[in-house]
Amino acid sequence: MISALVRCALAGLAIASIVAAEAQLLERKDLSYAIAKAVAEVALENCRGRGYNVSVVVVDRAGETLVALRADNAGPHTMENARRKAYTARTFRTATSAYAKRFADNEPTVRQQVTLPHVIAIPGGLPIRVGDDVIGGVGASGSPGVDEPCVQAGLDKVADQLK
Numbered sequence: 001m002i003s004a005l006v007r008c009a010l011a012g013l014a015i016a017s018i019v020a021a022e023a024q025l026l027e028r029k030d031l032s033y034a035i036a037k038a039v040a041e042v043a044l045e046n047c048r049g050r051g052y053n054v055s056v057v058v059v060d061r062a063g064e065t066l067v068a069l070r071a072d073n074a075g076p077h078t079m080e081n082a083r084r085k086a087y088t089a090r091t092f093r094t095a096t097s098a099y100a101k102r103f104a105d106n107e108p109t110v111r112q113q114v115t116l117p118h119v120i121a122i123p124g125g126l127p128i129r130v131g132d133d134v135i136g137g138v139g140a141s142g143s144p145g146v147d148e149p150c151v152q153a154g155l156d157k158v159a160d161q162l163k
Helices: 002-022 033-049 078-092 096-104 108-113 147-157
Strands: 055-060 065-070 125-130 133-141
Touching: 033 055, 033 065, 033 133, 033 147, 055 078, 055 147, 065 078, 078 096, 078 125, 078 133, 096 108, 125 147, 133 147
Parallel strands: none
Antiparallel strands: 055 065, 055 133, 125 133
16 A cells, blocks of 8 residues: 555656656747847948848847838838838748749749738848747848848848857
8 A cells, every 4th residue: 555655656756747847948049129220220231332222120039020220212112021021031931032932933832821911922031040040030122132132241240149
């Protein structure tokens, strides 16, 4: 009787320790305002240096806007396009140029995904990564064919901080 009681107690402790081990908090890095602002400013200035007035938006891991900048004389549509590019890059963890190619190739899943709110299949957005973890996205709009290199310049500026 006592040995059965001891076995039940030990089994209970073992189960409790397994549950406790699985119930750990997540440890992760999140995008700070300072880094998001630096990425956006460098991207905007990079495009301005190429002769384009753009909008740049940085979103966090939840797809919420952290920073939104619109250059003087940027088109009125550019802010929304930049936000959607950033959101799409974050959501699907890929450059929107690659996503746009999949859309152009008539990939059925992408054709369905672009019907979701805030998703867009236009180049100019990149995910923000710390290792394999995507912690945000950044998008630019207003410089046809140059949005993505401008965004990459912003990410390159803070690459040492994204570790």
